[in-house]
Amino acid sequence: MNNNAWIFTIGTELVQGRVINTNAAYIGRRLTLLGFNVLGFITLVDDVDLVSRYLSHVILAEKPRVIVTTGGLGPTYDDRTLEAVAKALNKRLVLNDDAFRMVKEKYDRRGVPLTPERVKMAYLPEGATPIPNPVGTAPGSWIEFENTVIISLPGVPSEMEAMWESWVEPRLREIGPKIHIAEITVKIVGVPESSLAPHIEKAVKKFARIYVKSHPKGEEEGKSVIELYVMASDEKAENAFKAAENALKLILDSLHGYSAHVEILETRVS
Amino acid sequence: MNNNAWIFTIGTELVQGRVINTNAAYIGRRLTLLGFNVLGFITLVDDVDLVSRYLSHVILAEKPRVIVTTGGLGPTYDDRTLEAVAKALNKRLVLNDDAFRMVKEKYDRRGVPLTPERVKMAYLPEGATPIPNPVGTAPGSWIEFENTVIISLPGVPSEMEAMWESWVEPRLREIGPKIHIAEITVKIVGVPESSLAPHIEKAVKKFARIYVKSHPKGEEEGKSVIELYVMASDEKAENAFKAAENALKLILDSLHGYSAHVEILETRVS
Numbered sequence: 334m335n336n337n338a339w340i341f342t343i344g345t346e347l348v349q350g351r352v353i354n355t356n357a358a359y360i361g362r363r364l365t366l367l368g369f370n371v372l373g374f375i376t377l378v379d380d381v382d383l384v385s386r387y388l389s390h391v392i393l394a395e396k397p398r399v400i401v402t403t404g405g406l407g408p409t410y411d412d413r414t415l416e417a418v419a420k421a422l423n424k425r426l427v428l429n430d431d432a433f434r435m436v437k438e439k440y441d442r443r444g445v446p447l448t449p450e451r452v453k454m455a456y457l458p459e460g461a462t463p464i465p466n467p468v469g470t471a472p473g474s475w476i477e478f479e480n481t482v483i484i485s486l487p488g489v490p491s492e493m494e495a496m497w498e499s500w501v502e503p504r505l506r507e508i509g510p511k512i513h514i515a516e517i518t519v520k521i522v523g524v525p526e527s528s529l530a531p532h533i534e535k536a537v538k539k540f541a542r543i544y545v546k547s548h549p550k551g552e553e554e555g556k557s558v559i560e561l562y563v564m565a566s567d568e569k570a571e572n573a574f575k576a577a578e579n580a581l582k583l584i585l586d587s588l589h590g591y592s593a594h595v596e597i598l599e600t601r602v603s
Numbered sequence: 604m605n606n607n608a609w610i611f612t613i614g615t616e617l618v619q620g621r622v623i624n625t626n627a628a629y630i631g632r633r634l635t636l637l638g639f640n641v642l643g644f645i646t647l648v649d650d651v652d653l654v655s656r657y658l659s660h661v662i663l664a665e666k667p668r669v670i671v672t673t674g675g676l677g678p679t680y681d682d683r684t685l686e687a688v689a690k691a692l693n694k695r696l697v698l699n700d701d702a703f704r705m706v707k708e709k710y711d712r713r714g715v716p717l718t719p720e721r722v723k724m725a726y727l728p729e730g731a732t733p734i735p736n737p738v739g740t741a742p743g744s745w746i747e748f749e750n751t752v753i754i755s756l757p758g759v760p761s762e763m764e765a766m767w768e769s770w771v772e773p774r775l776r777e778i779g780p781k782i783h784i785a786e787i788t789v790k791i792v793g794v795p796e797s798s799l800a801p802h803i804e805k806a807v808k809k810f811a812r813i814y815v816k817s818h819p820k821g822e823e824e825g826k827s828v829i830e831l832y833v834m835a836s837d838e839k840a841e842n843a844f845k846a847a848e849n850a851l852k853l854i855l856d857s858l859h860g861y862s863a864h865v866e867i868l869e870t871r872v873s
Binding site: 345348349350351352354355357358359360362363365371372373374375376377378380383387390407408409410411448451470489525526527528529530534537544547548549 | 625800832
């Protein structure tokens with residue numbers, strides 16, 4: 334069993350570039366800090382066949398531990414993500430009693446009648462557990478298929494984040510890897526990225542559980558500015574931090590030929 | 604031959620949520636306004652096998668007219684997107700003479716020697732045309748495979764956008780569909796999204812080349828606020844605008860039972 338994760342963000346408005354996809358980044362970050370190995374995001378137009386085809390492809394070809402989807406849970410004609418999840422798993426979409434109670438309660442409280450568009454939000458893939466939505470109306474869905482958990486959340490960021498923090502993350506902590514992540518970000522002035530490259534490669538090859546990425550940030554007074562990010566993971570927080578420090582040291586020690594200026598921007602262990 | 608397009612954004616920093624993916628939205632928007640039908644974004648970690656597998660899957664399963672990739676063209680060990688493109692097309696990665704001249708000229712001008720990491724940026728899939736980079740160093744790549752054009756650009760937004768505007772877009776205009784896009788965005792106060800939903804569905808079913816999306820924007824003084832986006836396409840700009848207007852009118856006319864307030868936020872024809 335692996336700890337790989339994939340994120341699906343559904344919405345024609347994302348693919349047409351009218352909305353910047355912040356949900357995928359939020360979830361990618363949270364999953365990484367939980368120790369999952371996020372491999373990809375797939376963003377698709379609101380098309381049931383296309384979404385179910387790609388869900389099914391990722392489930393079968395990658396067998397990830399977790400898939401998170403956002404978007405397409407609302408009341409409109411194109412909100413059909415759970416239909417796509419059901420189709421990908423070869424299950425029926427059924428009226429879920431708990432989800433129905435959640436939806437009904439929201440509308441009862443506002444004194445608004447239950448139309449077909451509103452009841453639609455209580456249809457989940459057969460066998461799914463509804464995820465309560467403390468901010469909006471549409472419940473989410475948690476369903477397991479072989480070793481993969483498929484979690485579906487709404488696309489509205491405030492709803493998605495509230496559901497993630499209150500309900501999803503505590504459950505993922507239980508099933509996820511028990512590892513710690515250390516991160517160090519430094520700013521290096523005076524060394525071009527192409528000169529840094531071979532030293533980064535050496536560090537990455539030397540340490541097994543290290544990820545290093547350089548981000549060119551233009552120039553300051555004619556000198557290259559690079560933001561260097563080093564991440565390490567380990568079962569012990571202390572070891573993760575030491576590994577990140579050692580990798581960074583190896584890279585910085587190799588820069589003695591340059592009159593480089595190095596500044597630590599951030600360190601973090603979680 | 605279809606006018607479908609897919610966008611690949613490559614970078615572990617995107618998938619781990621440390622960088623928000625604005626490139627995909629930029630390109631999705633530009634392709635949509637050129638009349639292409641953007642179906643999906645795929646964002647992947649810097650892994651040659653994974654990237655080549657998904658490129659190859661999309662090329663063979665979707666046969667899109669255009670694929671754009673961003674990221675992974677620089678000098679570091681994990682910048683291997685063109686290797687993945689070559690692998691997906693079953694071609695070799697070769698030193699491209701024109702690309703070599705572009706890279707050499709940049710470093711000669713700065714009086715910096717050509718190291719292997721710098722020459723690496725001049726390796727393109729066999730048969731590709733290099734795309735000049737007026738801002739940074741790494742050239743892009745344009746290669747055709749059957750009916751699909753695969754365009755690879757750097758991940759640094761300023762470089763990607765400069766190359767898109769000066770080189771890529773003029774060429775896509777030539778091969779793309781000759782259509783116009785009209786867009787109208789209105790703000791509707793006083794109608795919940797679930798009440799709007801059946802009327803949107805009716806409009807979308809009635810008009811063939813219409814796309815409508817409602818975005819809930821919370822509440823103002825206890826009333827639901829919805830931003831409604833209507834897009835229409837046609838060979839004639841005038842007809843596209845009329846179609847968007849007609850679809851919007853059909854939806855707004857159905858709201859006479861509500862004391863709704865409607866405000867036009869933006870109209871645009873391109």
